[in-house]
Amino acid sequence: MPALLQDYLRHARVERGLAPRSLVIYTQALRRLHAFSLEGKGLDLLRLRPNQARGLLMRMHGEQDLGPRSMALQLSVWRGLYRYLGGLRLVDLNPFDGLRAPKAAKPLPKALAVDDAVQLAEHADPDAEPAGEALDRCIVELLYGCGLRVSELEGLDVAASGTARGWVDVQAGEVHVLGKGSKRRSVPVGRAALQALQAWLALRGQSARPDEPALLVGARGGRLGASQIRARLKARALAAGSPSHVHPHMLRHSFASHLLQSSGDLRAVQELLGHANITTTQVYTQLDYQHLAKIYDAAHPRAKLTSKKK
Known part of the structure; x- marks a missing residue:
């Protein structure tokens, strides 16, 4: 890595006191940024502009198939690097300010059968x-x-x-x-x-x-x-x-999922759960769909035929 990036790693280790695991993440993120700069035909990191930073983010997402959480970690390191460079008056702006990684899909709540x-x-x-x-x-x-x-x-x-x-x-x-x-x-x-x-x-x-x-x-x-x-x-x-x-919240999820399966009344489930917004309750419709899909796979003759062919 260039001396500039090594200086930032030293700053993170000595002055910020980052843990060894965090330093590994920082090192990987800075190496990726350096590799991007080389692939970009000598892209000058000290003159990186917001549109170029956005392009790096898109490349990271498209070419390297990183998940939202990994991308967010990379962005955090790069944003911190440019804050450090700004403090040294080596850059006039932080090109990664305002950039956000794609939102991770929220996992469906787990409910008992x-x-x-x-x-x-x-x-x-x-x-x-x-x-x-x-x-x-x-x-x-x-x-x-x-x-x-x-x-x-x-x-x-x-x-x-x-x-x-x-x-x-x-x-x-x-x-x-x-x-x-x-x-x-x-x-x-x-x-x-x-x-x-x-x-x-x-x-x-x-x-x-x-x-x-x-x-x-x-x-x-x-x-x-x-x-x-x-x-x-x-x-x-x-x-x-x-x-x-x-755990207790699994039983709450089970209550909502089973009630929706039986009644199909999303508004009633919302009221019983005390959700301010019905979009919070709508996640249980996905659980309900999964339940119906399992019934279909287990009971419908065409589903059985398809599974046998597989």
């Missing part, structure tokens, strides 16, 4: 303490049966009050939660979830401190935190033989 979700909810450990078993089942049923976020579940109290973030209303069959953006919503509690809730409430007094308002409490009598809820759910999922690592 209906049978797996039901198996998890109905799993019973005969050796577990009754209160612990009731607590775990209540957690699963409220996450899967109501589509709650773990923060919403954590914040539930047994009754409404001036300080409650959320509460349960057993008689009305509803939970009232405080969601993102401090937006309140009410969610109906289905029969199975209501039974689990009532079973836990009947045993909750064995663990809860007299003045504890929280619905979900641990062995010490205080409110269960989000990390404790995750840990209990993980342990239950392993005991139930669930096919993958199960």
Whole structure:
């Protein structure tokens, strides 16, 4: 590499104290930039203009088949290089300012199959303490049966009050939660979830401190935190033989996906999830399509014929 790029690497290592792994990424990015400059018939890096920088970005995307995340890392290094050169007054502008890598496609949320979700909810450990078993089942049923976020579940109290973030209303069959953006919503509690809730409430007094308002409490009598809820759910999922690592948000995804598969009512799912924008909810239509595609592949005679030919 030219001395100028080596100086920047030395600056990154000594003055910025970058970790060895970061220095490897920086070295690769600077070598790529130097190679581009040579291929460009002596492209002068000190006189690089924005349109030329945009061309380098397009070449990196088209010829080297880098993913959005890798391209973003490359751009970050190049942008930092030109900030450094600008500080030395060797360049009059940063040609990479304003350039962004293509957005990475958002991965689809992972949801359990209906049978797996039901198996998890109905799993019973005969050796577990009754209160612990009731607590775990209540957690699963409220996450899967109501589509709650773990923060919403954590914040539930047994009754409404001036300080409650959320509460349960057993008689009305509803939970009232405080969601993102401090937006309140009410969610109906289905029969199975209501039974689990009532079973836990009947045993909750064995663990809860007299003045504890929280619905979900641990062995010490205080409110269960989000990390404790995750840990209990993980342990239950392993005991139930669930096919993958199960976390609270996976049950929320499962709630939305299964409800959409059954009803086809995207607006209703949006309301139940508390999404401000329906585009956030529309991701579940892709999961619904995947579900239909699997059914087609498994059941349609033409699909079977095609798969045999392959």
